[in-house]
Each structure stands twice: as C-alpha cells, then as structure tokens.
Amino acid sequence: MMEYPLKYAQICMVLGSLFQAYAQDIAKAVSISHCLESEIKLQCEKLTEFSIQSLRINQTQTFSHTLTPAERNQIERASNKNELYFIRAKLDNERDSTYIQSFCKATDIVDSSFVLGVILNVDAFGRPYAVEVGPVDPADRRLLLLPEEPSDGTLLGLVTVLGSQSAPTPDVEGYRKKLQREQAEKKAAESSDNRSFLSKYWMYIVPVVLFMLFSGGMQGGPQGGG
Amino acid sequence: MDSQLRSLLNVISCLIVLCSLAKVIQAIHEDQIGLHDWSLQFIGRPIEVLLSASQSGASRSLVYTYTEQNVLAAIDVNYGEIAWRQVFENNANGTISSAVTVGEEICVLLNRGRSLRCYDSLTGAFKWEKWFGGKSGNSGSCVGITKTTESPKDANRIVCANSDGMYAVNTKTKNTLWDVRSPNILKRYAFASHSGELVVVGINQDKLTIKRLSSETGEAKENDIERSVSIDPLRSECRLVQPASQVSPFVICYNAAQRQLLSQSSGESSREPHLISVHELGEFPVEGKNVSLQNLETDGLFSLSAGGVSLLLQIHPNGEIKLVQRFVGSVTSCSGTEVLALEVANKRATLGTAAFDSRGFTTVSLTSEPFSFPSAYGNAQRAVFIPRKDSSCAKPSVLFWSDSDVIGYFTQGKILWQRDEALSTIETAAIVDLPISDIEALVEQEFEEKGSFIVRFTKRLLSQALQLKKFAEVIVRRLQAGLRTGKFFQKDQLERDYFNTHKIIVGITGKGKIVGMDSRNGNILYSLQAENLVSPKDRPVQFYLQRTGAHAPFPSQAVIVGVDKKTGDGVLFFFDCVTGEELGPAVRMNRPILQSGLIPVMTNDHLEAIFVLDEDLNVEIHPALDSAETAEFLTRTLHIFYTDPRTGVTRGFRVKRMNQGWKAVELWNSTLVSHGESVVAVAPKRPHDAVHSQGKVLADRRVLYKYINPNLVAVVVEGLDDVKKPYLKMVGMDGITGRVLISQTYRRARGPCQLIHAENWLMLSYWNEKVRQSEINVVEMYRGFDKPNKTYFSSLESHEKPNISTASFRLPGFVDAMKDSVTVEGITYKDIIVALSSGSIMRIPKFLLDPRRPMIPTQAEREEGLIPYAPELPMVTENIINYYKKAYRIRGMVTEVAGLESLSLVFAFGLDLCFTRVTPSALFDVLSDSFDYWILSVVMLVLTVASVIVRNLANAKALKHAWK
Structure with missing residues (x-):
C-alpha cells in the first residue's frame, strides 16, 4: 500500500528534474559569429542566432548573411594568403570569454561559393560542446535547403545539429x-x-x-x- | 588375427598422435617460469613498524609494518624479503588506522576504525574479524594488552577506540569483553599507561577529552578531563608520554594546522593544557605533510620529525616542553635510558647513542663508522631499533626508511639489505633501447658515405682494424670474467642483444625519483633524484626520449617534464637513460606547464626536440631550433592539443614566431565538460603507431578501408545525469581541427576507465552499474570501400567522417589497467593486455574484441574468419601471462617492440612490478626455445648420407641396366 505513493513521488521528482533541465535549456540560444586570422585579436561578427529549442538532432537549418564588399575582399584576401577562417558559437547565458570555436581554410569558403557547412555537436542532454566549419560538397543534398542560390555577395550557411550516439550494451x-x-x-x-x-x-x-x-x-x- | 589387431592398434596410435598434434600447446612449462619474465613485490612506504614479543630473538626474525599503500606485511630482517603480506582495498575501506601485535597475532584496524582484522603473525593467515559498526568516522586506534597471569580468565586482549566508542576484544575467542559507547567524537586514540590503565583521548574541533579506564572492565577510573582547545582532528597526532614515574602521563598532540604542540596531563587535578609553537623549540621544516610524533621509552622523552629533521623533546612534570637536541636524521629508543640517533650529512650517515638520566643528556657517541647514504635515498624519515640477540645499544641493529621510500637495515656496522619501495609508486614508465655494441657502432661508421674514394677506403680499413681490436678485447674480457665467475657466455655489458629484447626500463615516481632497471631481471641499474621535481596535480610526470642509444658516440638522452615542488612552475630534467647520468642542469621555467610533447624535428646530433607550452601560451623548444627552415616547418606543421582536466575545455593551437620566441595561437576550442562532469581519460595515438594493413579484405574480395587518422584524440568524460545516475561520454576529436569524429554516451556507466587508442579503433573499459560488471566497448572506424587517393593523411584536407562499428563485451573481472601489444611492423595480430584487480594480467586476442563479430555468421562472414558473437569474454587461464605470480594494484602498463616482429614486451607497474613478453601470433619468425637442434642435425646428417648411398646405388643400377 505504501509503495504507490512512494513511486509516485519518485516519478514526480524525476519529471521535475527533467522539466528543470529542460527549462534551463530553453532559456539558451546559440549565436554564431565569424572572423578571420588576419585580425590581431579575433574580433568576430555575428552571423546568426538559433534558439536551442529549435535545434533538432540530425536536422539542418539555414542562414544567410549579406557580405559587404569589404568583408568579401577580406575573405578573398585571406584565401589568397592561405589564411584561416574562424567560426564561433556562444550560448547567450555564458560569459563573453566562454565560447566554442572552429576553423577551416579561407580557400575552402571561396571554393564553395561562400556556402558554409556548420556542424553543432550536442551531447546526450542537448548541450552544445563543439562546433565545426567547412566547405559543403556540391553533391550535398542539404544545398537544396538554401533559400537562395550561392553568390559572392551573400554568405549562406547550413547548420546541422549532431547528437551523441548511445553506446551499445552487450547483447x-x-x-x-x-x-x-x-x-x-x-x-x-x-x-x-x-x-x-x-x-x-x-x-x-x-x-x-x-x-x-x-x-x-x-x-x-x-x-x-x- | 594378431597382425590385424596390430594394424588396428597402429592406426589408432597414429590417430592419437595426429589428434595430439592438432592442438597447439600455449601454456608454459615449469622450467620456463622466470625465463623471460620477472615480477617484484613491494609494500610501499611504512607508516609504523611493529615487533612481535613472541618472536624477538627467533631464528626467523620478522618485523611487521603497515604502509601508506594499505598493505600489512612481515619482513624477514635477515634477508629483507617479504615473508608475507596482506593487500587491502585501495580506498578508505582498506586504510589501516592502527596495528598491534598481541601474542601470536597481528591485528589491524580498518575501514575508518570500524573493523578489526587479525592474522597469524608467523604465516599471515587470516584468523578472525570483528565488526564494530557505527557511523563512518575518521579513524581510530588500538592498543594490545598481554595477559599478566596464567589464569584462564585472563587473556590477551585488544582495546580499540573509534569515533563511536571503545571496545575490548579477546584475541583467542574473538568475544567482546566490554564496550563503552560514546559517540560524537571525531577522532580517538587509545593508549596503555605504564601503570596498565587505559587512557583514551578524544578530539573534536574545539575539545580535548581524556578518559582513564580499566583495561579489564572498561570502567572509568576517574572523571573525564575536558579541555577547550582549538585543534584540527584531521591534521593532528597525539601520543602518551610519561614525564617521570609516579607522575600522571601526559597527552602530547601536534596540531599541524597551527604548528603547535599541546600537552595535557591525564591526572585528575590537571591544569589547563600547555601550548607551545614548534618554531620556539627549534628550526623545523615548514612542510606540513609527513610530520611524525613518537614517544620514546625513556621517561619524558618524545620526538617530532619531518623533512629529515628530528627534534628530541622532553616534557617536564609541570607540562612544559623543552628541546633536548635537534638532529638532522631520526631518533629512536634502544633502552630505557639510551637514545639512538641516525644522523645524515653529505651523503653519509652515522649512528650514535646518548644516555639520558637524572643528570641530563650526555652527548652522542658514535657506535659505527659512517656509512653511505646516497642522495637518492632522500632524507631519513624514521629509524627503529630492532632488539636481537646480537644487537645492543653499543652495537645496534636499526631499521630505517627515508622519504624517498628506501627501507634499509643496518646491523653489525653495515647495511645488510635495502628495499627500494619507491618502485611501488612509479607513475610513468618507458622501455628504452640499449645502445648498440662498440663493434656494431664501428660497423655503422664503416659504411658512412662521406669523402672521396680514398678517404672511404682508408676509413673502412681503419674501422675493420678497430673492429678486430674490439673483438679481441671482448674475448679477453669475457675470458677474464669467466675465470672469475665461471660463466663464460654471460654478457655483462649494457648493450643491445641480437633480437633487441634486452632493454632498460625507466620508471619515474611522482616525487621525481628516476630508476633504471634491467629488463632481464629487474635489477636496479641506477637511481637518481631530480631535485625538487614532482608530478603536476592533475597528471603524471611526462617522459620523452630525445635520442636513443643507437646514435653512437652520442649518449642517449631523455627528459622529464614535471613541476617544481615549491612553486608549481615547470621543470625539465635531462638525463642519460642508459647510464642514469644527469645531462646538464635542470631547466626551470617561470610558469606552470600546460602541455609538452616531442617535435618530429631532429638536430644534427640526432636529438629530437620537445616543446613545452606554459600557462601564458608561450612555447619553449628544447633544444632551440633557430634555423629559418625549421621555423617555417614548425609554423606550418606544429599543432598542440590540450585538455584542461579541471574545466574540460579542449583547445587546439598552432605556433607562431613572435619576438624571437614562440607563441601558441588558439585555433579551436570545445567545452567537453558541463556542470558536475570531469575528464577521466585522454588518449592520443602512439607517436609511431605501425599499421601494416590499410584495410580488411572481405569474403566478396572487396576491401573495407580503415579510417586511420594519426591526429585523432579520444577524451572520456564522467558525470551524473539529472536523476543522479552516472554516465560516461567518449568524444573522438581531430587534434588539429577539433572536428568531432565520434561521440558516444554510456548510460549507467562509471569509472575507473581505461582507454586504448590504436590503428583505427578505440577501446574503453568501464564499470556498468546496472549489471554490476566490467565492460569493454570497442569502436572501429572505417572510411568505406573506396580506395583513398592520397598516400598521406591531412586533417586540414579531410572533411569526411568515419563509419563507426561498435560493440560491447562483458569482462568477468575488474580492470585496473589496459594496453595493446605493439610490434615493429604491426603485421602481428594485436593482443589486449588487461591487468585485473585479482592480480592476474591477462591477454585477450583482439579478434575476440571485434565489433563486426556477427551473432549468426553467414557463409561469407565465416570465410572472412569472423567468429560468432558472445557477450562475455572468456577468462582462459592459459592467457594469464603472469600465471600464478600475482601483481596487485597495477596503475599502468607499457608495451614496446622487440627486434622480432612476433614479440611484444610488456611492463606493468603498480604496487608490484611485472615484466614479460607476449607473442600474439606465436613465435612465427624464430625457432622456439624448445626446438631440438640435435634431432634436426642428426636427421640432416642421416638424410645426406642416405642420399649419397642411394645415389651410388642408383648409378650402379643404371650402369647395370645399360649393359643389359
């Protein structure tokens, strides 16, 4: 007779903690910014922002950022000098110094017609822990998701969220x-x-x-x- | 019918012979034990040494000790060997709070003072255990009381005091004679005074309580004494000292937090405690750790020692504490009126005695000639007088130990034996090649293609003449040694053997002690102490071999990267790992070190450089590489990977030349740890990981190509989920770009974790809390069936992610350490060497840990050689490579290649050491030891003779046939 309320209380506790974790997460948003190696101290400029809630594992979202001629020239110059291109992702409730960062060759960006492939790695609890950036293969089907055709004046991005696999247990x-x-x-x-x-x-x-x-x-x- | 029966029996016997040949025997024979392997057992640094009254003066003199490594051991003082030992749990449950010898038993108080366990003092056999129970206290102490009469009611008993009360136990019947429950005390000590009564001292944060009880009934003799004092129970030590006969004994406590000595009389009419600061008494090391307070047999005397300094102190009947003498060394009692002093100065030690009586303290008189006390011993920590038939205060036998964990026994004017217990604290180890012999070095010089034809010809002639000379020298030397020792074929020099199996094992302890051992027998070849070098808090000291012994005439060079004991800044210590000589002064940096590693750049003198990254992201390179070409190469290729174990932030850097120095520039970072998580393992790939095959050939003749990324680093993180259940997270990242290639979560799993990373696979062992069993998860990475176009791998150019194949297996045992075998070319199959907490070291063939093992194999899979899946890995006793020689608490293992492709050398280190060799694919490239060369020679001879005879007969027959 006593087991039922106890189990009920335990279930409530578990649900409560899950809800708390979820509530903590939905307060977060991820902003993505970019910068170039030539800058003395990387001064990154914001490209886009996603709410954590909207991120679904193995799904891709897109963004577009209009490049000013100066920005475009900067990227092209970096590409000619074989310099690096950086991407930063930051959670809105974290300090400015707390971010995750990745890079690729600036050449890769120019070669892929200013289309960025960004991967946001999240752990089993949906917390982003690593970001990756690289060119997108022309045969990649995700390119169909882009809102517009790639051009020199716009930086287009495909942001894919990758989760963590559950390790198998002995069968x-x-x-x-x-x-x-x-x-x-x-x-x-x-x-x-x-x-x-x-x-x-x-x-x-x-x-x-x-x-x-x-x-x-x-x-x-x-x-x-x- | 007889012939039929005979033929049938012949057939049967042939079948039996064939069947017996079909099974390959993998076990070793009894005469092969110790042929290629050895193991050494240790006990660790002693906390206390005990003598058994029943055995003093016996032919086999045993002394008992319990150590910091939770080991209770008996040492034979005649030989320094471990007579027996008991290894307890490696956690608080196994920590020994106190030990006593009573009659024929030795008892230890374990599990924070909650359990008393007794063993036979002669054999170490377990006798009984008493569980006191109670709350989880801090510790306790026991005192042994020997029976004074032959009355059957009187018995040997042990009185123990812990946080919950006091208990008296009859050692024969195991019955509790009496118990007094008195909780709410953080720490308790039990002492027996000279008058036979029991004095129990209890310490709380602000209170000192002294109880005087009858040891027979447990009844309080007088009212308790309670004094308000500020004392930290966790950082204090107390002893009972009798200032003089007819005076109540005093309780002396050393409070490490305030560096004070406190004295309080146990008499009823006692006054307030007397407090004195240690620095008022004499110059005493500031170190708070390993301070030892000892009472001496002489009335009123006790000692306080730390860092190789001992203060001999006296307590007066009024409670006042005064310094008698300060020693650089240690002091101990040898009789009721005499004190023994072991003094150390300039790598020499002396033993002296001093009398102490009512007239005072007479000066120390030497009892022996000074004896050697090398700097590798460190400071003398404790000395204990061993009463024996042939020893006295004038001719003492003394057991001593130092803070470098050397235990020595001094008797009859010399050190009879010594045990280097530092070997039980090795943190980092490496197996290093020995230099080639002088003759081989000359052969190498002979073929150097430098200079004109005439120069080279002359050099060749000269070299050959020198080789001849060396050869003659070697023969003469061996003859001389053979005449001396009777062994003519013994190699006494440290040089490489034909199959490169003879090596040097370098072990480094957390306190900066470096030990070189011979891989043939484990003998210590050298031992040196890196001054003020210790391991960083969050990782072991790092060892890098900058130059092997193959580059004659240059000596081999290794470097140890650690931190300064006082400042915590980085220290680099260079030494020759073959001879143990220090190579120049240590390099002391101004900042703590984040990361270090070898750079694949070699100087003209064959020295590989190392980089050291400090907290301010400055990069130092040793030796300095100043050429523009090298600088350009480093800027382009040197990437540094670093995981902060505290924050879990993983960062990738590349180096840039700035203001004549090198600076690390951050390229990427990831935050692998969130709230409550911690990094438990980081595994990069072995620097020269030989992978022989780039793919696996499947049954349909297609090739499944392996994903071999030399820059892949695996990081394992441990944490608790929202419902407080443990989990592990393994992330495989490219160390140059920070790309995540693998990410796996293990639910209900916790450490300790062991991680191996080799070829295209990762292997993680962990504890599954749900099924309460150890499991091993294997992850293999493949790139697919398309042949890669490039012959090299570039992280910057490779954007692909590997295809993952993963499976888990159960292991019936608890994994202490895990390593993979390595061979020269990587052709041989791999074995996984697993050290179990049971003391066994087992090899598991890698093919058993193949994630592609199918549950029900198809014909194609059978053709490929895949064996059916079974969730449990078998424990095959033939695969236990240390057979019955148990090696406990293995912390790590090192595997190294030998000259033979089939052979891999294994060295396991922990409380015990074990060295052996494994042959995962059997000895396919050399004849085994049991091969019968005589039979082969005889068969060859017979065949040759037979062929000659048959040839002649055939010729004769052919001639005869021709004449027909």
Missing part, C-alpha cells in the same frame, strides 16, 4: 535467444531422428567390416592352401 538477450534457438533445433533434430543404431551409423560400420573382411581373407588364403 545478452540476443545471445540468450540464439542459444535457446540452437538448443531447440538440436532437440528437434534429436527427437525427429528415431532411427536404429545400425541405420544411423551404417556408413561408418560398413567400411570397417569390409576392411576387416578383406584383410582377414587375404591372410587366410595362403593358410588354406598350405
């Missing part, structure tokens, strides 16, 4: 079922085979008998003749 259940099946098959084979001993093993007995007969016959011949 004890599958193995148990396999053993059961094998045992059942063995039993079925044993029960269906109700032949006599001779009919089951004649193929082994006959050669032995023949061998003994022939070898006995060969030795017995000369004896009889004598």
Whole structure:
C-alpha cells in the first residue's frame, strides 16, 4: 500500500528534474559569429542566432548573411594568403570569454561559393560542446535547403545539429535467444531422428567390416592352401 | 588375427598422435617460469613498524609494518624479503588506522576504525574479524594488552577506540569483553599507561577529552578531563608520554594546522593544557605533510620529525616542553635510558647513542663508522631499533626508511639489505633501447658515405682494424670474467642483444625519483633524484626520449617534464637513460606547464626536440631550433592539443614566431565538460603507431578501408545525469581541427576507465552499474570501400567522417589497467593486455574484441574468419601471462617492440612490478626455445648420407641396366 505513493513521488521528482533541465535549456540560444586570422585579436561578427529549442538532432537549418564588399575582399584576401577562417558559437547565458570555436581554410569558403557547412555537436542532454566549419560538397543534398542560390555577395550557411550516439550494451538477450534457438533445433533434430543404431551409423560400420573382411581373407588364403 | 589387431592398434596410435598434434600447446612449462619474465613485490612506504614479543630473538626474525599503500606485511630482517603480506582495498575501506601485535597475532584496524582484522603473525593467515559498526568516522586506534597471569580468565586482549566508542576484544575467542559507547567524537586514540590503565583521548574541533579506564572492565577510573582547545582532528597526532614515574602521563598532540604542540596531563587535578609553537623549540621544516610524533621509552622523552629533521623533546612534570637536541636524521629508543640517533650529512650517515638520566643528556657517541647514504635515498624519515640477540645499544641493529621510500637495515656496522619501495609508486614508465655494441657502432661508421674514394677506403680499413681490436678485447674480457665467475657466455655489458629484447626500463615516481632497471631481471641499474621535481596535480610526470642509444658516440638522452615542488612552475630534467647520468642542469621555467610533447624535428646530433607550452601560451623548444627552415616547418606543421582536466575545455593551437620566441595561437576550442562532469581519460595515438594493413579484405574480395587518422584524440568524460545516475561520454576529436569524429554516451556507466587508442579503433573499459560488471566497448572506424587517393593523411584536407562499428563485451573481472601489444611492423595480430584487480594480467586476442563479430555468421562472414558473437569474454587461464605470480594494484602498463616482429614486451607497474613478453601470433619468425637442434642435425646428417648411398646405388643400377 505504501509503495504507490512512494513511486509516485519518485516519478514526480524525476519529471521535475527533467522539466528543470529542460527549462534551463530553453532559456539558451546559440549565436554564431565569424572572423578571420588576419585580425590581431579575433574580433568576430555575428552571423546568426538559433534558439536551442529549435535545434533538432540530425536536422539542418539555414542562414544567410549579406557580405559587404569589404568583408568579401577580406575573405578573398585571406584565401589568397592561405589564411584561416574562424567560426564561433556562444550560448547567450555564458560569459563573453566562454565560447566554442572552429576553423577551416579561407580557400575552402571561396571554393564553395561562400556556402558554409556548420556542424553543432550536442551531447546526450542537448548541450552544445563543439562546433565545426567547412566547405559543403556540391553533391550535398542539404544545398537544396538554401533559400537562395550561392553568390559572392551573400554568405549562406547550413547548420546541422549532431547528437551523441548511445553506446551499445552487450547483447545478452540476443545471445540468450540464439542459444535457446540452437538448443531447440538440436532437440528437434534429436527427437525427429528415431532411427536404429545400425541405420544411423551404417556408413561408418560398413567400411570397417569390409576392411576387416578383406584383410582377414587375404591372410587366410595362403593358410588354406598350405 | 594378431597382425590385424596390430594394424588396428597402429592406426589408432597414429590417430592419437595426429589428434595430439592438432592442438597447439600455449601454456608454459615449469622450467620456463622466470625465463623471460620477472615480477617484484613491494609494500610501499611504512607508516609504523611493529615487533612481535613472541618472536624477538627467533631464528626467523620478522618485523611487521603497515604502509601508506594499505598493505600489512612481515619482513624477514635477515634477508629483507617479504615473508608475507596482506593487500587491502585501495580506498578508505582498506586504510589501516592502527596495528598491534598481541601474542601470536597481528591485528589491524580498518575501514575508518570500524573493523578489526587479525592474522597469524608467523604465516599471515587470516584468523578472525570483528565488526564494530557505527557511523563512518575518521579513524581510530588500538592498543594490545598481554595477559599478566596464567589464569584462564585472563587473556590477551585488544582495546580499540573509534569515533563511536571503545571496545575490548579477546584475541583467542574473538568475544567482546566490554564496550563503552560514546559517540560524537571525531577522532580517538587509545593508549596503555605504564601503570596498565587505559587512557583514551578524544578530539573534536574545539575539545580535548581524556578518559582513564580499566583495561579489564572498561570502567572509568576517574572523571573525564575536558579541555577547550582549538585543534584540527584531521591534521593532528597525539601520543602518551610519561614525564617521570609516579607522575600522571601526559597527552602530547601536534596540531599541524597551527604548528603547535599541546600537552595535557591525564591526572585528575590537571591544569589547563600547555601550548607551545614548534618554531620556539627549534628550526623545523615548514612542510606540513609527513610530520611524525613518537614517544620514546625513556621517561619524558618524545620526538617530532619531518623533512629529515628530528627534534628530541622532553616534557617536564609541570607540562612544559623543552628541546633536548635537534638532529638532522631520526631518533629512536634502544633502552630505557639510551637514545639512538641516525644522523645524515653529505651523503653519509652515522649512528650514535646518548644516555639520558637524572643528570641530563650526555652527548652522542658514535657506535659505527659512517656509512653511505646516497642522495637518492632522500632524507631519513624514521629509524627503529630492532632488539636481537646480537644487537645492543653499543652495537645496534636499526631499521630505517627515508622519504624517498628506501627501507634499509643496518646491523653489525653495515647495511645488510635495502628495499627500494619507491618502485611501488612509479607513475610513468618507458622501455628504452640499449645502445648498440662498440663493434656494431664501428660497423655503422664503416659504411658512412662521406669523402672521396680514398678517404672511404682508408676509413673502412681503419674501422675493420678497430673492429678486430674490439673483438679481441671482448674475448679477453669475457675470458677474464669467466675465470672469475665461471660463466663464460654471460654478457655483462649494457648493450643491445641480437633480437633487441634486452632493454632498460625507466620508471619515474611522482616525487621525481628516476630508476633504471634491467629488463632481464629487474635489477636496479641506477637511481637518481631530480631535485625538487614532482608530478603536476592533475597528471603524471611526462617522459620523452630525445635520442636513443643507437646514435653512437652520442649518449642517449631523455627528459622529464614535471613541476617544481615549491612553486608549481615547470621543470625539465635531462638525463642519460642508459647510464642514469644527469645531462646538464635542470631547466626551470617561470610558469606552470600546460602541455609538452616531442617535435618530429631532429638536430644534427640526432636529438629530437620537445616543446613545452606554459600557462601564458608561450612555447619553449628544447633544444632551440633557430634555423629559418625549421621555423617555417614548425609554423606550418606544429599543432598542440590540450585538455584542461579541471574545466574540460579542449583547445587546439598552432605556433607562431613572435619576438624571437614562440607563441601558441588558439585555433579551436570545445567545452567537453558541463556542470558536475570531469575528464577521466585522454588518449592520443602512439607517436609511431605501425599499421601494416590499410584495410580488411572481405569474403566478396572487396576491401573495407580503415579510417586511420594519426591526429585523432579520444577524451572520456564522467558525470551524473539529472536523476543522479552516472554516465560516461567518449568524444573522438581531430587534434588539429577539433572536428568531432565520434561521440558516444554510456548510460549507467562509471569509472575507473581505461582507454586504448590504436590503428583505427578505440577501446574503453568501464564499470556498468546496472549489471554490476566490467565492460569493454570497442569502436572501429572505417572510411568505406573506396580506395583513398592520397598516400598521406591531412586533417586540414579531410572533411569526411568515419563509419563507426561498435560493440560491447562483458569482462568477468575488474580492470585496473589496459594496453595493446605493439610490434615493429604491426603485421602481428594485436593482443589486449588487461591487468585485473585479482592480480592476474591477462591477454585477450583482439579478434575476440571485434565489433563486426556477427551473432549468426553467414557463409561469407565465416570465410572472412569472423567468429560468432558472445557477450562475455572468456577468462582462459592459459592467457594469464603472469600465471600464478600475482601483481596487485597495477596503475599502468607499457608495451614496446622487440627486434622480432612476433614479440611484444610488456611492463606493468603498480604496487608490484611485472615484466614479460607476449607473442600474439606465436613465435612465427624464430625457432622456439624448445626446438631440438640435435634431432634436426642428426636427421640432416642421416638424410645426406642416405642420399649419397642411394645415389651410388642408383648409378650402379643404371650402369647395370645399360649393359643389359
């Protein structure tokens, strides 16, 4: 009788903590900014912002950022000098110095017609912990999601959220079922085979008998003749 | 019929022989034990040494000790060998608070003073255990009371005091004689006074309580004494000292927090406690750790020691404490009126005695010639007089130990034996190649292609002459040694053998002690102490081999990266890891070190450089590489990866030349840790990881190419989820770009974790809390069936993510350490070497840990050689590579290649050391030790003779046939 309220209370606690965690998360938004290596201290400019709530694992969102001629020239110059292009992601409730950052070659951005492939890695609890940036392969289907055609004047971005896989546990259940099946098959084979001993093993007995007969016959011949 | 029966028996016997040949025997024979392996057992640094009254003067003299490593051991003082030992749990449950010897038993108080366990003092056999129970206290103490009469009612008993009360236990019957429950005390000590009564001292944050009880009944003899004092129970030590006969004993406590000594009489009419600061008594080291307070047999005397300094102190009947003498060394009692002093100065030690009586303290008179006390011993920490038939105060036998964990036994004017217990605290180890022999070095010089034809020819002739000379020298030396020792084929020099299996094992402790060991037998070749170098708080000291012994005439060079003991700033210590010589002064940096590593750039003298990244992101390179070409190369290629264990922030840097120096510039960062999580393992790939095959050939003849990224680093994070259940998170990142290549979460899993990273796979062992069993998860990475176009791998150019294949297995045992075997070319299959908490070191073939193992294999999978999946890994006893020689508390393992492709050398270090070799694919490239060369020679000879005879016969037959 006492178990029910206890379990109920436990479920409430679990739900409460989950809700709390969720409530903490929905307060967060991720802003993405970019910067170039040539700057002495990276002064990044905001590109876009997403709310955590809108991020779905393995889904892609897009953004577009109109580049000023100066910005475009800067990226192209960085590309010519083989410099790097940086992306930063920051949660809105974190300090300015707390961010996650990644980079790629500026050449990659120019070569992919100013289309950025951004990957936001989130852990099992939906917390972003790493960001990646790189060019998008022309054959990538995600390009169809872009709101406009790639051009020099606009920086287009595809932001994909990647989650964490659950590691597999030892497949004890599958193995148990396999053993059961094998045992059942063995039993079925044993029960269906109700032949006599001779009919089951004649193929082994006959050669032995023949061998003994022939070898006995060969030795017995000369004896009889004598 | 007889012939039929015989032929049948022949057939059967042939079948039996064939069947017996079909199974390969993997176990070793008894005579092979110790042939290629050795193991050493240790006990750790002693806390206290005890003597057994029943055995003093016996032929086999045992002394008992309990150590900081939770080990209770008996040492044979005649030989320095461990007679027996008991290894307790490596946590608070196994921490020994106190130990006593009573009669034929030795008992230890464990589990924060809640459990008393007794062993036979001669054999170490377990006798009984008493569970006192109670709350989780801090510690406790026990005192042994020997029976005074032969009355059956009188018995040996042990009185223990812990946070919850006092208990007296009969050692024969294990019955509780009496108990007095008195909770709410943080720490308690039990002492027996000279008059036989029991004095129990209780300490709380602000109160000192002294109880005087009858040891027979537990009844209070007088009212309790309670004094208000400011004392930290966790950082204080108390002893009972009798100032003089007919005077109540005094309780002396050392309060490490305030560096004060407190004295309080246990008499009823006692006054307020007497307090004195230690610095008022004499110059005493500031170090708060390892301060030892000891009472001496002489009335009123006690000692306070730390950092190699001992203050011999006296308490007067009025409670006043005065300094008698200050020693650089240690003091101990040798009789009721005499004190022994072990003094250390200039790497020499002396033993002296001093009499103390009513007239005062007479000066120390030497009892022995000074004996060697090398700097590698560190400071003398404690000395204990061992009463034996052949020893007295004038001719003492003394057991001593130092703060570098060396235990020595001095008797009859010399050190009879010593044990280097520092080997049980090795944090980092490496197996290093020995230099090539002088003759081989000359051969290498002979073929140097420098200079004109004439120069080279002359050099060759000269070199060959020198080789001949060296060869003659070696022969003469061996003959001389052989005549001396009777062994003519023994190699006494430290040089590489034919199959490169003879190596030097370098072990480094957290306190900066470096030990070089011979891989053939574990003998210590050298031992040196890096001055003021200790390991950083969050990781072990780092060892880098900058130059091997293969570059004659240059010595091999290694560097240890640690921190300064006092300042916490980085320290680099350079030494020759073959001879143990220090190579120049240590480099002391001005800031703490974040990261260090080898740079794949070699100077003209074959020295590989190392980089050191400090907290201000300055990068130092040793030796300095100043050429423009090298600077350009480093700017382009040197990337640094660093994970902060505290914050979990993982950062990637590249280096830039700035103002004649190098600066690290951050390229990427990730925050792997959120609230409550911590980094538990970081595993980059081995620097020269040999991967022989780039893919796996499947049954349909397609090749599944491996994803081999040399820059991949795996990080494991441990935390609690929202419902307080543990989980682990493994993230595999590219160390140059910070790209996440693998991310896996393990629910209901917790550490300790062991992580291996090799070729295209990762292996993580952890504890599954749900099923309460150890599990191993394997992750293999593949790039697919398309052949890669490039012959090299570039993290900057590679944007692909690997295909993951993963599976988990259960392991029936608790994993202490895990490592993969390595071979020269990586052709041999890999074995996973697993050290279990049971003391066994087991090898598991890697093919058993293949994530592609199918539950029900198809024909193609069978053809490929995949074995069916089973969730549990088998514990095959033949695979235990240390067979019955248990090695406990293994903290880490090192595997190294030998000259043979089939062979991998394994060194496991922890409380014990173990060295052996494994052959994952059997010895395929060399004949085994059991190969019968005589039979082979005889068969060859017979075949040759037979072929000659048969040839002649055939010729004769052919001739005869031709004449027909």
